[in-house]
Amino acid sequence: MLLQSIMAYEDITMTERELIRECINGNRLSQRKLYDMHSPLMFSICLRYAGNYADACDMLQDSFIKVFDNLHKFDFQGTFQGWIRRVVVNTCIDFHRYKKHNLSFETIENTNSYLTTVNNEVILRLSSEDMLKAIQKLPTTQRIIISLYAIDGYEHSEIAGILRITESASRSMLAKARKSLSEKFKSIMTIAAL
Numbered sequence: 001m002l003l004q005s006i007m008a009y010e011d012i013t014m015t016e017r018e019l020i021r022e023c024i025n026g027n028r029l030s031q032r033k034l035y036d037m038h039s040p041l042m043f044s045i046c047l048r049y050a051g052n053y054a055d056a057c058d059m060l061q062d063s064f065i066k067v068f069d070n071l072h073k074f075d076f077q078g079t080f081q082g083w084i085r086r087v088v089v090n091t092c093i094d095f096h097r098y099k100k101h102n103l104s105f106e107t108i109e110n111t112n113s114y115l116t117t118v119n120n121e122v123i124l125r126l127s128s129e130d131m132l133k134a135i136q137k138l139p140t141t142q143r144i145i146i147s148l149y150a151i152d153g154y155e156h157s158e159i160a161g162i163l164r165i166t167e168s169a170s171r172s173m174l175a176k177a178r179k180s181l182s183e184k185f186k187s188i189m190t191i192a193a194l
Contacts, residue, residue, distance in 0.1 A: 016080055017076065020034070024071050041085075042084060045085065046063070047136070048136075048143070048147045048151060049095075049096070050095075051140065051143070059095050063087055089147075089148070092144075093144060093162060093163065096144060138180055139180075141173055142173055142180060143177070145163075145170055145173045149170070149174050150174075156171055
């Protein structure tokens with residue numbers, strides 16, 4: 001049974017390898033298949049970074065253009081989905097940096113004043129759609145930083161490097177984003193209780 005599971009995993013991996021190689025060779029059907037396999041998850045990432053559906057669509061399109069242009073650089077060392085995810089996150093950040101918004105980062109001297117706790121019960125009762133809407137309503141910088149830190153798992157030092165800011169600015173903006181989300185979550189739950 002274990003051997004069959006391992007063999008099945010190898011078949012899946014080989015299929016993905018072959019698909020990637022076909023894409024590198026310019027096979028349009030393989031490119032479409034690769035896009036269809038990965039675009040739903042990558043679009044959900046774009047939605048988190050975008051303020052609206054149209055921007056998320058633009059981000060996804062730009063991301064897959066970069067994926068196909070740079071597919072030959074994928075070295076099969078990590079997961080392909082992880083590689084695409086990094087391309088998508090970087091494209092979303094570039095979208096805000098160069099095309100859409102002039103990102104502004106401010107440092108808050110006392111981040112403790114922005115730290116609030118949200119009742120875990122409140123969060124558990126929120127739907128993923130409510131959470132996504134709340135994140136999308138955050139100011140651009142807060143939305144990017146909370147997505148990078150809390151959802152995509154980047155450390156403040158990595159965020160600082162990606163966004164070309166200080167670590168303290170990253171921490172400050174995260175604290176502001178958490179406070180804003182806390183207030184939005186409480187508001188959503190108050191409305192739902194009525």
